[in-house]
Amino acid sequence: QVQLQESGPGLVKPSETLSLTCAVSGDSISSDYYWGWIRQPPGKGLEWIATIYHSGKTYYNPSLKSRVTISVDTSKNQFSLKLSSVTAADTAVYSCARQMPRGLWAFDYWGQGTLVTVSS
Amino acid sequence: QSALTQPPSASGSPGQSVTISCTGTSSDVGGYNSVSWYQQYPGKAPKLMIYEVSKRPSGVPDRFSGSKSGNTASLTVSGLQAEDEADYYCSSYAGSNNLNVVFGGGTKLTVL
Numbered sequence: 113q114v115q116l117q118e119s120g121p122g123l124v125k126p127s128e129t130l131s132l133t134c135a136v137s138g139d140s141i142s143s144d145y146y147w148g149w150i151r152q153p154p155g156k157g158l159e160w161i162a163t164i165y166h167s168g169k170t171y172y173n174p175s176l177k178s179r180v181t182i183s184v185d186t187s188k189n190q191f192s193l194k195l196s197s198v199t200a201a202d203t204a205v206y207s208c209a210r211q212m213p214r215g216l217w218a219f220d221y222w223g224q225g226t227l228v229t230v231s232s
Numbered sequence: 233q234s235a236l237t238q239p240p241s242a243s244g245s246p247g248q249s250v251t252i253s254c255t256g257t258s259s260d261v262g263g264y265n266s267v268s269w270y271q272q273y274p275g276k277a278p279k280l281m282i283y284e285v286s287k288r289p290s291g292v293p294d295r296f297s298g299s300k301s302g303n304t305a306s307l308t309v310s311g312l313q314a315e316d317e318a319d320y321y322c323s324s325y326a327g328s329n330n331l332n333v334v335f336g337g338g339t340k341l342t343v344l
Contacts, residue, residue, distance in 0.1 A: 148333075158270075158278065158321050160333040171331035207277060217325045217333060218268035218283035225277055 114138040116208050116223035124202075124230050130195040134208030134223060141189045142166040146211040148219060149182065149193045151204040159204075163211055164191055198230045235260065235334035236322055243342040244312045252339045254305040254322030260334055262303035266325035269298055269307045271318045272338075278321065282307060309341070317343045 120132035134147070141147060148163040162182040163171040170182050176195070184191040195202060205227050209219035237255040244250035254261065254269075261267055267285045270278035280289050282298035285305065295310045305324070309316050322336040 157337045158323070158335040160323075160335065163331055163333075171327075174332065212283065215264075215266060215325070216268075216284055217266045217331070218280055218323070219270075219278070220280045220283070220289060222277040222279075 114210055114221040116210065116221060118206060118208050118223045118226040120206075120226060120228070122227060122229060124198055124228060125232050126199055126230055127197055130193070130198050130202065130206075130228055130230075132193045132206055132208075132226065132228070133190055134192070135188075135190045136210075137189070139210065139221075141184060141191065142186050144213050146213060146217075147184065147191045148209050148211045149206060150209060150219065150222075151202075151206045152225070153201075153204040156204075161195075161206075162193065200230050202228070203230045204228060235326065236324060236336035238320075238322060238336035238339045240337070241340045241342065243344055244309075245344045246312050246314065248312050249308060249310045250312060250341065251306050251308045252320055252322075252341065254307070254324075254336050256303050256305075256324055256326075256334070258303060260324040260326035261300065261305050261322075264325045265300070267298070267300055267305045268323045269296075269305075270321045270323065272321065273318050281320075312343050314343050317341055 149161040181194040205225040207225040210221040269282040272278040286298040326332040326334045
């Protein structure tokens with residue numbers, strides 16, 4: 113059974129950088145799948161942030177691209193997200209997920225999500 | 233404002249069928265078969281219910297079905313059950329030469 117677990121600070125100050133890590137078990141991060149981050153502001157809908165392949169190939173939401181970095185650590189079977197210059201609008205539940213390859217692009221396994229609040 | 237348009241709410245009585253629409257453009261829903269649907273209970277992670285417009289992952293009841301016509305995708309839940317009450321989100325591939333994924337704003341399904 114594939115499992116994903118997010119970790120990182122639950123509180124980040126405005127203008128600072130949000131950093132999260134997703135530990136993957138039950139599958140190799142070097143498999144054929146892609147790995148992504150999605151966020152959901154309280155009471156609102158889902159927003160795709162970024163996706164990475166184990167080769168290091170990255171894909172970013174155009175609206176967030178200037179502030180986002182996604183990376184992968186195959187030795188630890190995990191991948192990470194950094195979002196810089198955060199504001200209150202970045203307060204959300206951040207989830208990591210496994211993403212289907214070969215043009216399907218659906219997220220088939222999700223982490224439980226972690227709430228990140230941006231506040232001083 | 234979400235890239236894909238869904239009705240904020242939908243409802244039906246137990247045993248009935250309900251259809252949730254997801255409208256995009258020729259650059260996303262209408263241009264690709266990479267449409268997926270997710271079910272989300274309050275405080276829980278989304279669960280994949282439909283991918284590639286109409287395919288169900290293992291374990292998803294066949295009461296859930298998906299379809300697409302032009303720029304609009306649809307999720308139909310047949311034989312409604314109380315446990316189907318949840319939020320439902322559609323998603324589509326939206327990139328031409330680069331990966332881009334867009335979601336709908338979500339639909340709250342109420343079982344009356």
